[in-house]
Structure formats: structure tokens, C-alpha cells
Amino acid sequence: MITLSVNGASHTLDVEPDTPLLYVLRDTLALHGPKFGCGLAQCGACTVIIDGKAIRSCVTPVETVASRTVTTLEGLGSVAKPHPIQTAFIEAQAAQCGYCINGMIMTSKALLDQNPAPSDREIRLALADNLCRCGTHQRILEAVKRAAKRMGRRF
Numbered sequence: 001m002i003t004l005s006v007n008g009a010s011h012t013l014d015v016e017p018d019t020p021l022l023y024v025l026r027d028t029l030a031l032h033g034p035k036f037g038c039g040l041a042q043c044g045a046c047t048v049i050i051d052g053k054a055i056r057s058c059v060t061p062v063e064t065v066a067s068r069t070v071t072t073l074e075g076l077g078s079v080a081k082p083h084p085i086q087t088a089f090i091e092a093q094a095a096q097c098g099y100c101i102n103g104m105i106m107t108s109k110a111l112l113d114q115n116p117a118p119s120d121r122e123i124r125l126a127l128a129d130n131l132c133r134c135g136t137h138q139r140i141l142e143a144v145k146r147a148a149k150r151m152g153r154r155f
Contacts (some may be wrong), residue, residue: 005068020060044103049106052110085143092143094139116148118144127141
């Protein structure tokens with residue numbers, strides 16, 4: 001039995017300790033923000049925030065996060081009340097196919113929590129390991145800048 005704190009709720013689960021966190025989030029807790037992309041921590045689609053850091057859940061054994069705080073895309077906001085980052089991504093029309101957006105949003109959240117006023121270069125560096133095949137990089141950059149402003153931070 002492993003107890004996880006996910007999106008502010010505690011869950012005691014009967015799962016194998018080496019099960020990837022992504023599988024537990026999607027298959028056991030029905031949280032579908034994090035996506036399976038490459039399974040090798042190279043694309044970013046599975047990104048979650050653990051203790052304030054953007055982490056690839058596809059290669060993170062669930063046992064390693066038992067005493068830590070996990071936040072998924074669903075933990076940021078809701079349809080009725082989206083997080084400022086989610087609102088900024090919607091307004092900037094930053095998603096085309098949408099597959100990378102979980103990783104882009106979660107990585108942006110971790111970035112803005114650590115650096116409330118990042119430069120364009122810092123945003124690009126933070127998001128560099130998240131793959132987007134659709135080419136909405138400029139809109140994603142704009143969304144992060146909008147989110148920083150919306151969250152009361154200045155550039």
C-alpha cells in the first residue's frame with residue numbers, strides 16, 4: 001500500500017512500488033492531464049509538479065513520491081475556474097493538437113513559481129525539453145508571458 005498526496009487529496013493505493021507514477025495517475029486515479037508520450041522522459045507530455053518541480057511521471061516510480069506533494073493539470077484549476085496559466089494558454093490559442101499542452105502548462109507553472117518574471121530566453125530554456133510537433137512555440141511563449149502578468153508579476 002502506498003499513500004499519495006495528489007492535488008490536495010490523500011489516496012492510499014494498492015499498487016506495485018515500481019509502477020510509473022503516470023500509470024497510477026491515469027489508470028488508478030483517472031487523472032488524464034498527464035499523457036503518455038515517449039515513455040522515456042524525453043517529450044514532456046507526462047509532466048507533473050512534485051514539490052514545486054516539473055517532473056516526468058512516466059519514469060518516476062510511484063514509491064519515490066509517497067511522501068511528496070504531486071500536482072497534475074487537474075489540480076491547477078477547473079473548467080469553471082481555470083488557473084491563470086490555463087486561461088492564458090486558452091487566450092493565446094497555444095494548443096493546436098493539444099498533446100504537449102499538459103507538459104507546457106505544468107513546466108510553465110513550475111517556472112513561474114520559481115521565477116515570477118522570466119525573460120523570453122528563460123522561458124524558452126525552461127520549455128526546451130518539451131516537444132511540440134505542431135509548431136505553436138510562439139503562442140506558448142506568449143501564453144507564459146500573459147500568465148506571468150495575470151498572476152500579478154511584471155516583466
